[in-house]
Amino acid sequence: MNPASLPFLLEIGTEEIPDWMIPAALASLRVLFEKLEIAHDSVTMDATPRRLVLRAEGLPARQADSEEVLLGPAPPPGSGVGAPLDRAAQGFLRKHKLETSDIYLQETPKGSRWAAKRRRPGRATRDILAESLGGIILQVNFPKTMYWTGKGGPRFIRPIRWIVALLGDEVVPFELAGVPSGTVTSGHRRLGEREIVVTTSNYEKRLRESYVILSAEERRNKIRSGMAGVRVKPDDALVETLAYLTEYPTPIVGSFDAEFLELPEEVLVTVMRHHQKYFSVEDEHGMLAPQFVAVMNIPSDPEGFVRRGNERVLRARFNDARFFWETDQKKSLAERLPDLAHVTFQAKLGSYLEKTERVKALAASLGGDVHAVRAAELAKCDLTTELVKEFTELQGVVGGLYARAQGEPEPVWQAIYDHYKPESMDDAIPRNATGRIVALADKLDTLRGCFAVGLIPTGSRDPFALRRAAQGVVRILVEGKTDIDLEPLLRDAAENAQPLADFIEDRIRYYFKEVRGFKYDEVNAAMAAGWSRLAELEGRLIRIQSLRSSPDFEPLAASFKRIRNILEQQKFTSANAGEIDQRLLQDGPERELYDEYLHITGQPIESVISRLRLKVDLFFDKVLVNAPEEGVRRNRLALLGTLLQEFSNIADFSEIVTTS
């Protein structure tokens, strides 16, 4: 045993890894390392665009020793310890270099056998690492990989150019893609040293001297503190992107001509945010200011080269946007409608003009007013504008802005503006009722159409973003308190109506469980009582959730489950249970339960739960449902079925998982 406790450093040096893949890659690398089951105290993961780094403390130099039992031949019948060894036993001794005194007889399932114990010294940790690390690195999970050393070569996200692997002071030797592991890292591409010898203790410091800040958190903070003097629109996602796009981030402030502020803020922000990765800046009134913040991968810009360069690029982009904005205005959205005949929605589902006709009709049938129908008519027209061709992520928004400029009423332009919403779980739903109807109609049409022609998402393949569309439908119906009966609307998906209903049901379940945090059995119970009206389903779920805190709830739910099981065994359903014949009721708990039922019928379950539970418990305690006399038995089943039916419009309580 060697008690030495060693630090471990692994740095995979690569060409620039896409920023958004880095956190998941680190998590994957960590799991792969932990799977080696080498004891250690702590693990630290770090990364820049050019390196994935795992550091661990407290690794043993060797694994613990172990003992193994060597099994030899069976002794000849009748012989035993002390008898001369036969040829087979002699061979066993020779093979393992054992002395006669080392061996003993051991009972095994196959009878008595010669055996010997041998101590196996624990393996050097360095050896285990040396043979595992190459494989581990290649198993790190990336959404897309490449090969670079030639056909059949190893695959990784980008070429691996160096590897540092140190256990204590020693290199963990291995080779990957022609790159031997060693002690040499590399600094910032232009400011740092190209080859830097490091140890586990000076690694981070040596990198810093070469303009590499290893910690992403430190890079984030450097970006934030560098912007502290400017009123920047908060944008954590952009901070994250830039933290993993740089090794030495430094924000700089640039400005643009205030005359561009005549363009819609949405357009300006999109150019800055999505195309240039700039933060936008506000004035003290929260209005967009003619400034931006760019983040460089160098420490300073004393001569203003970087600032002026970025300003020039932004000016060109804004000029383009202004040109498109002005050109597009020459033809109104309404005039563009016929052009949609030339824009394909999907080969089998026709053009956007055809889609528009369908969405208009659907919006009207969902109760949309004249504004909703108008918005549905114009919603897709911006697909023919130059601005949307250039900035596709502004579809809808641009249509809304043009509609406003062209004098469409507020509900109409806002509905066009919002009709792709919600585009993610964090995104808001359309702001007005007109927008919600148009968004619903658009999404339902896409879902029905795609399912009808067999474009059903499988696994991760969902090219038409149908999951997002379905999730949008669910959120708009629930959060928009839109009372629409959903199931009948899904039947238009031809023979795939059932898969579509299942698909939507899945999204509903996901939404209430994962987004809203309801317990899965509550969701199952409430949905078993129907899910077609989502706003109403939400109400029932909230009731079930608050009922659950009642001490009577779970016992009652358990009783309901018992009732359902009994009815099922007897081939009874609450529907065919038939009428209760009062004359057959036995005095005592049975009649008391019936009286209780008469008393509570029509009342909300919340106000009667404790009394009901008492009577149900008593009934099961004292009354034999399976009475020998057929009439009495049927009557008791009818009583239970009726009771179950009474509350089944809220939930199927037998779905509740009880702890007792």
Next chain:
Amino acid sequence: MSSFQEIIFKLKQYWAERGCIIQEPYDVEVGAGTMCPETFLRVLGPEPYRVAYVQPSRRPADGRYGDNPNRLFKHSQLQVILKPSPRDVIEQYLASLEAIGIDLRKHDIKFEEDNWESPTLGAWGIGWQVMLDGLEITQFTYFQQCGGIDLDLVPAELTYGLERLTAFLQVKDSVYDIEWAKGYSYGDVRYRDELQYSVYNFEMADISTLWKLFELHEGEAARLLRLYDPKATDKQRFPLLPAYDQVLKCSNIFNTLDARGAISVTERVGVIQRVRKLAVGVAQAWADQRQPAPEVAQ
């Protein structure tokens, strides 16, 4: 200050010193330097190759009648192919920027994920757009497939946007104002190209003539490909390069028809498929052509 042509000279010199053959532009119209046989066909097979050339690249839909300061019907790409890519390829690339006078300690350079794919060529690769002070100056790609074939050696393709790079170095807001040579602006040299091709591509190109031309070139390429016989002992002399020229013609005519608004979105996919089929056919025959013909059974 370096002129447009001096920047080109310096980059060619730089890559020549690193073992590149310096080629002249290919003499058939192309939409990008990648489409030239020097890239599209040379990246196939196990032979190392290094080449650099400036390729005027025609994008009919990008024409703006010479009005837009940043958009051109025909721009110039410096195309560099390093097959296989050297380990220090990015260092070499960065040094090429320094060779034309960009001090990278004073400028911000970033490599942002940008994978390249050409459905028409059955080709794709992994790479970046290289951003210099927020301006995209180069597309950097590690080719993975070409003509639907996994590549034996992975080449690095560097595509420099020469007009942008020059505008950056000369600090010009309009491409037409950059100095091509002493006393001549880019506009002096190219304005008429931009105006006249925009007029032709958007207004005057005769759609039915172009379709006829497309079909003629397509037919000729297809006819040749049908005649290619992998078992022929003299297959090395088979004219695949001329067949590929026909494919390039198709591609350029397709782009012109597209700019002219003559191709509906539905048709588009189908026409791209037709060109792709030819390009992939040539690539596969090309990969086969270097192999000896199989021994004929006696």
